[in-house]
Amino acid sequence: MFKLGIVGAGIIGRDHSAAILRNEDCELVAVCDTVLERAEEIAAAHKAKSFTDYKEMCEQVELDAVILNLPHFLHHDVTVYFLEKGVNVLVEKPMAMSVEECDSMIAAAEKSGAKLAVGHVQRYYSAYEEIKKIKESGKLGELKMITEVRNVNYLPGRPKWFLDKKLSGGGIVMNYGAHTIDKIMYVSGEKVVEATSYLSNPLSDDNVEINAQILLKFTGNITATVTYCGCPDTRAYETVFYFTNGMAKAAGGSDFCVFENNQWVNYGGTTDLLYDQLVEFVKFLKGEESNIVTPEYGREVIAAIEKIYAD
Structure with missing residues (x-):
């Protein structure tokens, strides 16, 4: 069973937690949010631990993977942090704010051996x-x-x-x-x-x-x-x-x-969008054929958006 953490306990974070609750291959063990009450609300249903600092969560809890539901400007830094710690990551779309950030995230995954996926649901x-x-x-x-x-x-x-x-x-x-x-x-x-x-x-x-x-x-x-x-x-x-x-x-x-x-x-x-995505993410973690979005694909999406803004 994969031990999962959630960083970002807003609406999408709650929906991810509900999907995890229904998946026999996963267990939610930690929830992090800058507002402790929001983290505690989700954690209670899973008997998980609550945090306001994602680094403390990573240090104190054994994690196989994290799901990141964060403001766009945090996607790169938080993703790279967990990858460097050897934790697999599913980051919500958009993958990052630039192709340059995407490349950095891909490099971090390749260097650490941890897996990275993007949440295009x-x-x-x-x-x-x-x-x-x-x-x-x-x-x-x-x-x-x-x-x-x-x-x-x-x-x-x-x-x-x-x-x-x-x-x-x-x-x-x-x-x-x-x-x-x-x-x-x-x-x-x-x-x-x-x-x-x-x-x-x-x-x-x-x-x-x-x-x-x-x-x-x-x-x-x-x-x-x-x-x-x-x-x-x-x-x-x-x-x-x-x-x-x-x-x-x-x-x-x-x-x-x-x-x-x-x-x-x-x-x-x-x-059942988030549940279906979670099923594919689990396959990805197991090394099975999966329809999850790879970071290379997520980078192509950001490259297209950069073309739109550059015009």
Whole structure:
């Protein structure tokens, strides 16, 4: 049984702890958060130890792996610390704030022999897994284009670090773009080679964007357009994959539909994102074939985001 620790006991940390509770291969033995009460709340359900300092947690508890749910600016340093201690790491997306940081994390994993994975969970929605199968089967011909539109009232409730580019690495592109790029790379099997973008923040003086219109070119002669609008209260979330003989459309979850033979066919699915990811992470730790996101892949996502910001 793998002894796991969690660093960062917010909403995502609680969800990770619930997934661990249901996995027979894992045991949560330690929880760390700068707010002790939050760590204690999660730890109590697992009879785990609580800490406010991740270094103390590492020194005092035997750990096989840690799950890091932290502000983006902490991803690199905390990941490298645990890797250098020989502890395997699953770090939430985005992997880091720059390709340079990603390279440093990969080097630390290679030097220590500890394993590093990145938490891109939306690939585990059954919609994207099924659309990937459609793409690989050739059922609808060749994949040529992708469009994604996502509207959300982005600013309310965000912590201060989220709205400071030095701490977050960017705005809606860094946050949601990491999901979008992963989904497209996962389904297509290709990577971003060019990016054109227009970014803005019409609602505040924060130095992060909340609106984005992006054109991406992928290897394999595939293109994608991505539109994020962080202004409206009305939500929209739709990703469409255009093939030579049909289309597949997902709405940000497990359900999706396919257009073939001049009609739409609806499909349902079930998804348990963090549990499914944990299953893959355990396989990764065991040295088995796994669908977990490798650090090299996570680096490609950050490289694509850097191309968007550089335009």
